[in-house]
Structures are given as structure tokens and as C-alpha cells.
Amino acid sequence: MIGIIGAMDIEADYLKSLIEDKKTNVCSGIEFCSGKIFGKDIVVATSGIGKVFAALCAQTMINLYNPQVIINSGVAGALKPGMKVYDVVVADKTCQHDMDTTVLGDPPGLISGINKVYFECGERAKAVLSEAVRSNGLTAVSGIIATGDKFVADCDLKKKISDTFDACACEMEGGSIGQVCFAGGIPYGVLRIISDGDGGVADYAEFVLKAAENASKIAEKFIELW
Secondary structure (H helix, E strand, O other), X not given: OXXXXXXXXXXXXXXXXXXXXXXXXXXXXXXXXXXXXXXXXXXXXXXXXXXXXXXXXXXXHHHHHOOOEEEEEEEEEEOOOOOOOOOEEEEEEEEEOOOOOXXXXXXXXXXXXXXXXXXXXXXXXXXXXXXXXHHOOOOEEEEEEEEXXXXXXXXXXXXXXXXXXXXXXXXXXXXXXXXXXXXXXXXXXXXXXXXXXXXXXXXXXXXXXXXXXXXXXXXXXXXXXX
């Protein structure tokens, strides 16, 4: 069983449309669509935006379907200079840039209790995502993706997140899905298409639909290759 999570409908609806023998199950307010794509067992869900929705979706998916791997696919904002709209990022690992207990002497981003800042993505998940990117005639950047409950558009904040965590992109779900998968022993991967660069919100409004479409096509190829 392969699990795919998108935060928004535009990040998941295309894959849902490909499912054969589709069954739907609503749990914790989230609709899970399961069936087969390329003859492989698949479950796809739209989590909703933000860390809590994403974590809720990932844990519920694990409880209901016990997937072999979970892929979080969608769009993100660029952090590194030179990154452009529609660039592709395959995460090496994720972190949560808004987790902050530094006043207690902890490093930025430390998740209390498990004492981790970064959640490493599964090696096979990374390799197959990268191959799926190449199969679509594109080139992926490998790097750290930073997650937080904030749409990051301010250039100073982007630089701070990049400098602190060495992250190349930021979004609002991947790091929390990584934490849930770490706790459950489930390999995971994160695929992001850059939808907003220096233009911030204006870029996002113009490019998000195409960026989400590109991510869905790569996720489709991932399913075929897995």
C-alpha cells in the first residue's frame, strides 16, 4: 500500500481521479480514497493546510491502511537564492522551523521528547521520487524542507529559516508528517514544486495551479516506479 497526502484538493484530486475500484472512507473529518493505480494498492487523501491537519491525516492513514510508504506531494516556497518557480525539490529530510524551546537551552527546531530536529526521508522513497522527476524530463534539487504553521513570504524570515536549518524550501505539512512517520516506523518522502519565489504571495497566486499539476504528474510516476 502506497499512501499519498496532499494538503489541498489541487494537490490530490488528479491522483484520486486515476484510482480504479475506488473506495472512500471518511475518518477524523478526512476523506481517504483507496483502490489501485498501475495495479498497485494506493490510498490518497487531502489533509488540509497546516501541521495539525497533516499529522492527523498521516496518523489516521497509518491506522487505517498501514501503508508501506507515505509521500507528501505539493507546492512550497523557495528559500535559497537562485531557486525559481517550478523548480523541483525532493527532501533529504524535514524539520519544523516554528518549534522553539531555545529559551530552555534547546537548539532551534528540536522536537521535545524525541530530541530530534530533522526527520530523515526514506532512502528508497528519495531514490524513486528522484527517478520519477527524471522520467518527467526534470531535475530535482535535494535538500532540507522546513515546515511551519505560517505562509512564509517575508524575505528576512526566509533568510533566517534558510540560515538556521540550511533549508532550501518551506511549506506547512512535510515536517509534521515526517514526525508521525518516524514515530510509526513508516518510511516517507516529500516532493515539492516551487510555487513562490521572491514574488511571495503574488507568485503563489499565479503559479500554484501549474506547480501542483507538476507535482501530481511526478507522484503518478512515483507510483508506477515503486
